[in-house]
Amino acid sequence: MTHTGLNAAALAVALALVSSFVSLFTVWSPRLLRVAAMPLFGLAGLAALAAGLVALAQADVATAELPLGLPWLPWRVRLDALSGFFLCVIGVVSAAVGLYGPGYVRGFESGRDSLPALGGFTGLFLASMLMVTLADDAFFFMVSWEMMSLSSYFLVAFHHDIAANRRAAFMYLLMAHIGGMAILLGFGVLASFGDGLAFDAMRGAEPPFGWASAAFALSFIGFGMKAGLVPLHAWLPEAHPAAPSHISALMSGVMLKVAVYGFIRFFFDLIGQFHWQWGVAVLAVGGVSALAGVLYALMQHDLKRLLAYSSVENIGVIFIALGLAILFLSAGHATLGTVAFAAALYHALNHALFKGLLFFGAGAILHSAHESNLDQMGGLLRRMPWTGYFSLVGCLSISALPPFNGFVSEWLLFQSALQVWRLDSGVLRTLIPISAAALALTGALAAACFVKVYGVAFLGQARSRHVRRARPVPYSMRAGQGMLAVLCLALGVFPATFLGLINAVPQQILGRGLNQTLAGGWLWLTPVRPDVASYSAPLVALTLIMLAGLAVWLLGRRSVFRTRRCDAWDCGFAPPTPRMQYTATAFAQPIRRVFGLLFHIEESVENQDDGKPRHRLDISDRTWGLLYLPVARVVEGAARRISYLQSGNVRVYLGWTLVTLLALLWIVS
Amino acid sequence: MNLTALTLALLQLSLYVALAPLLAGWVRKVKARLQNRRGASVLQPYRDIYKLLVKETLVAHTASPLFRAAPYVVFSATWLATSAVPLVSTGLPAAMIADVIVVAGLLALARFFLTLAGMDVGTAFGGMGASREMFISALAEPAMLMAVFTLAMTAHSTNMASVVEYQLAEGTILRPSFLFALSGLILVAIAETGRIPVDNPATHLELTMIHEAMILEYSGRHLALMEWAAQLKLMLYGALIANVFLPWGIAQGSGAGELASGLAAAVVKLGLLGAALAASETALAKMRLFRIPDFLNLALLLALLGLLSYVILEVGA
Numbered sequence: 001m002t003h004t005g006l007n008a009a010a011l012a013v014a015l016a017l018v019s020s021f022v023s024l025f026t027v028w029s030p031r032l033l034r035v036a037a038m039p040l041f042g043l044a045g046l047a048a049l050a051a052g053l054v055a056l057a058q059a060d061v062a063t064a065e066l067p068l069g070l071p072w073l074p075w076r077v078r079l080d081a082l083s084g085f086f087l088c089v090i091g092v093v094s095a096a097v098g099l100y101g102p103g104y105v106r107g108f109e110s111g112r113d114s115l116p117a118l119g120g121f122t123g124l125f126l127a128s129m130l131m132v133t134l135a136d137d138a139f140f141f142m143v144s145w146e147m148m149s150l151s152s153y154f155l156v157a158f159h160h161d162i163a164a165n166r167r168a169a170f171m172y173l174l175m176a177h178i179g180g181m182a183i184l185l186g187f188g189v190l191a192s193f194g195d196g197l198a199f200d201a202m203r204g205a206e207p208p209f210g211w212a213s214a215a216f217a218l219s220f221i222g223f224g225m226k227a228g229l230v231p232l233h234a235w236l237p238e239a240h241p242a243a244p245s246h247i248s249a250l251m252s253g254v255m256l257k258v259a260v261y262g263f264i265r266f267f268f269d270l271i272g273q274f275h276w277q278w279g280v281a282v283l284a285v286g287g288v289s290a291l292a293g294v295l296y297a298l299m300q301h302d303l304k305r306l307l308a309y310s311s312v313e314n315i316g317v318i319f320i321a322l323g324l325a326i327l328f329l330s331a332g333h334a335t336l337g338t339v340a341f342a343a344a345l346y347h348a349l350n351h352a353l354f355k356g357l358l359f360f361g362a363g364a365i366l367h368s369a370h371e372s373n374l375d376q377m378g379g380l381l382r383r384m385p386w387t388g389y390f391s392l393v394g395c396l397s398i399s400a401l402p403p404f405n406g407f408v409s410e411w412l413l414f415q416s417a418l419q420v421w422r423l424d425s426g427v428l429r430t431l432i433p434i435s436a437a438a439l440a441l442t443g444a445l446a447a448a449c450f451v452k453v454y455g456v457a458f459l460g461q462a463r464s465r466h467v468r469r470a471r472p473v474p475y476s477m478r479a480g481q482g483m484l485a486v487l488c489l490a491l492g493v494f495p496a497t498f499l500g501l502i503n504a505v506p507q508q509i510l511g512r513g514l515n516q517t518l519a520g521g522w523l524w525l526t527p528v529r530p531d532v533a534s535y536s537a538p539l540v541a542l543t544l545i546m547l548a549g550l551a552v553w554l555l556g557r558r559s560v561f562r563t564r565r566c567d568a569w570d571c572g573f574a575p576p577t578p579r580m581q582y583t584a585t586a587f588a589q590p591i592r593r594v595f596g597l598l599f600h601i602e603e604s605v606e607n608q609d610d611g612k613p614r615h616r617l618d619i620s621d622r623t624w625g626l627l628y629l630p631v632a633r634v635v636e637g638a639a640r641r642i643s644y645l646q647s648g649n650v651r652v653y654l655g656w657t658l659v660t661l662l663a664l665l666w667i668v669s
Numbered sequence: 670m671n672l673t674a675l676t677l678a679l680l681q682l683s684l685y686v687a688l689a690p691l692l693a694g695w696v697r698k699v700k701a702r703l704q705n706r707r708g709a710s711v712l713q714p715y716r717d718i719y720k721l722l723v724k725e726t727l728v729a730h731t732a733s734p735l736f737r738a739a740p741y742v743v744f745s746a747t748w749l750a751t752s753a754v755p756l757v758s759t760g761l762p763a764a765m766i767a768d769v770i771v772v773a774g775l776l777a778l779a780r781f782f783l784t785l786a787g788m789d790v791g792t793a794f795g796g797m798g799a800s801r802e803m804f805i806s807a808l809a810e811p812a813m814l815m816a817v818f819t820l821a822m823t824a825h826s827t828n829m830a831s832v833v834e835y836q837l838a839e840g841t842i843l844r845p846s847f848l849f850a851l852s853g854l855i856l857v858a859i860a861e862t863g864r865i866p867v868d869n870p871a872t873h874l875e876l877t878m879i880h881e882a883m884i885l886e887y888s889g890r891h892l893a894l895m896e897w898a899a900q901l902k903l904m905l906y907g908a909l910i911a912n913v914f915l916p917w918g919i920a921q922g923s924g925a926g927e928l929a930s931g932l933a934a935a936v937v938k939l940g941l942l943g944a945a946l947a948a949s950e951t952a953l954a955k956m957r958l959f960r961i962p963d964f965l966n967l968a969l970l971l972a973l974l975g976l977l978s979y980v981i982l983e984v985g986a
Contacts, residue, residue: 440811448803455788547745582796590804
């Protein structure tokens with residue numbers, strides 16, 4: 001291994017493993033987690049970021065063989081631009097976690113929680129995610145993939161004294177394994193055509209349409225389950241909030257991206273064929289996920305659960321972009337396909353940044369106010385101003401508002417969707433505008449959702465006593481948030497610069513870069529042609545600041561215009577109390593009423609023993625009743641039937657064994 | 670970017686900010702006349718803004734710094750959005766910097782801060798206004814984007830100046846997609862600018878307020894900026910409808926004569942639109958809050974129909 005990037009990647013994996021190993025000693029010294037394991041974790045993130053940047057900058061392919069694996073099947077690693085890009089995504093969030101973590105895990109030091117498990121599995125989790133992106137054969141890929149699932153399972157089950165968390169973790173484990181099986185079968189299809197488990201062999205395979213479709217469907221199910229696409233998302237809003245907040249940031253921000261990486265690697269790189277039917281499937285599932293995700297997010301009042309549902313939405317947006325890319329590529333419009341593909345990548349990076357930032361914010365609130373229920377929060381901007389301002393950046397970014405980063409990916413996505421008139425098929429020309437409408441609706445609802453989050457949590461007055469006493473969090477936690485907030489703004493204001501960096505990915509995977517989009521230099525984005533559409537984020541940001549500055553300068557500085565503090569308007573009655581404020585549930589009520597059919601709502605007013613009526617509102621996911629419960633019932637029924645075999649008599653068991661052996665012999669012969 | 674272009678951009682920015690109160694005053698005046706009142710002078714909004722600017726500004730004890738920053742953000746984002754919608758001339762460099770999706774994004778940015786400011790003081794009214802505003806905009810924004818996408822696809826550009834130029838070059842063709850998009854956009858404009866039947870800008874009745882509920886705590890120069898931003902938004906939507914769908918009279922060069930006639934055309938068109946708005950506000954009653962989704966779904970449906978009738982019927986033709 002002489003390649004700089006590969007060396008850095010190896011260093012990153014090694015550092016993550018060392019961080020994991022060091023954590024074992026926290027049995028003796030709890031401080032070790034804070035002073036050694038988390039910094040090592042952050043360094044591993046930085047090393048991964050460096051490896052990714054090298055791979056993107058050099059735009060070459062480096063491979064190596066590891067002295068591990070089976071004798072006839074050595075593990076192979078490969079660092080190309082796509083791996084490099086996702087190494088950057090993993091690395092940047094992990095580095096921020098390394099900054100944020102020491103402050104956050106301090107709260108666990110005095111508790112009864114097992115610190116070796118926390119630090120050990122966190123390091124292992126990072127190492128396995130890095131290995132997934134580096135793997136160059138299906139064997140190594142699956143081993144790393146399963147390691148990733150298992151280590152994150154233990155992190156989800158970290159607070160295992162709460163029954164709901166144990167249930168969430170089991171659910172996660174179950175679905176991760178069903179997904180893993182689908183991926184394995186998908187690799188199996190490709191391996192049988194490509195004659196070998198190495199990715200190079202699979203790349204050369206030319207499976208016929210039917211088999212390729214089977215491989216596509218299996219990988220879509222497998223990776224889609226991990227990424228949390230509707231209707232396979234049910235584990236996600238349960239599992240992500242259950243983990244400690246810096247792990248939630250890693251799971252939502254990064255692990256879902258590893259699933260996206262898997263899908264891109266499997267589909268765009270290994271299968272390498274594009275058919276419009278697949279594009280339609282990806283587009284439709286992405287659109288449904290985006291809309292359902294944001295609507296369910298709006299209905300949540302637990303902050304971390306809300307953020308988890310919003311991850312479903314953003315993954316949906318990424319898959320809308322991938323679906324568009326497949327459709328345009330299948331129709332031969334390579335430039336447009338590349339724009340959509342780049343939009344998917346950019347949104348993956350953006351989502352990692354702002355979702356990490358928002359989970360850090362939720363963690364900070366949990367850390368200092370011990371509260372995750374929005375309906376108990378309020379006024380936190382004045383209690384913890386830094387967390388408040390950084391979270392504002394996160395909310396603005398995720399709501400796709402200019403000049404922040406979420407807007408750029410959405411803009412690119414709209415631009416590619418608007419070129420739909422170039423397609424010949426009338427069906428597709430109808431379908432893509434509908435998906436664009438779904439995307440527009442998603443964006444608007446996401447803005448409503450994050451106005452709710454910010455307005456209820458950080459503005460207004462505290463709705464409970466412990467929130468009123470919240471203290472600012474330690475500097476290290478603020479630094480982790482600040483790093484991501486600055487990056488959110490930077491990626492929003494200088495999109496051309498950053499898109500130039502990831503340009504190597506479409507060049508290697510699709511054989512075509514974003515030359516047209518970036519033709520205008522760092523100031524401009526011009527996806528198709530300058531006269532068709534252009535956006536200059538630096539100038540928009542600059543003008544915005546200038547206009548606001550002008551208004552402040554004209555109005556704010558003269559002494560005649562002093563402001564006076566007074567009480568809020570109370571209509572001449574009693575002064576308003578915090579309980580009179582709109583809560584998160586109240587805020588979403590009009591939307592709940594309009595989209596009521598999509599939710600399973602149970603609302604009732606019960607009379608309590610003391611005579612006071614109590615309002616109860618339960619909103620649950622409709623997919624449970626529509627998909628999961630029937631499946632569970634069928635499985636249970638089948639299990640009951642099979643249990644007839646289990647008579648408890650050893651002679652009957654021997655008989656079954658004999659019959660099985662005979663049947664197998666018959667098949668073999 | 671040469672000097673003429675820069676001058677044009679600045680001219681357009683100052684025209685918007687200078688004329689927006691006039692449009693609001695004109696609508697109020699026409700409405701008063703239609704209701705058999707004499708009404709205040711059309712210049713009244715200028716006097717209101719001046720009065721608010723010199724008055725003392727009150728800020729509630731419970732307000733956070735965001736409350737004081739919000740008016741500036743709302744005003745500048747709305748103002749910047751106007752720079753990309755052609756008013757008197759299509760030679761508009763700002764339309765390159767910000768296309769119509771960015772305009773929608775900037776309006777959303779303004780709305781984001783407006784609603785946050787509403788929730789900041791912690792009174793019931795602010796939360797109510799914010800909740801309703803986001804509810805309406807969640808349905809209105811996609812409809813607006815679909816309507817302008819119809820135009821953008823027809824003209825093969827999301828640059829508003831190019832769309833207007835395309836319209837001028839094509840001449841008057843009655844396209845079904847445009848009719849759908851236009852009707853959708855009009856409905857959206859009514860909802861987004863808070864006019865009857867969606868919201869009533871003149872009300873302070875607790876249960877029906879939307880926009881007014883959010884800015885209830887504002888006073889002095891903060892209120893002036895918020896009001897001015899709302900007037901700018903009204904004018905922006907007016908210009909969008911008037912110049913993009915009915916582009917006649919708009920200047921294509923930068924000569925003084927051309928610009929003057931462009932300005933005259935814009936004033937006439939906006940005046941007519943304002944009068945139509947006043948007439949419809951006189952004729953219609955405000956809707957119940959939960960009837961508004963029907964109204965906006967109609968807008969979304971019309972806009973989507975426009976888009977579909979373009980991609981199905983008109984692409985090849």
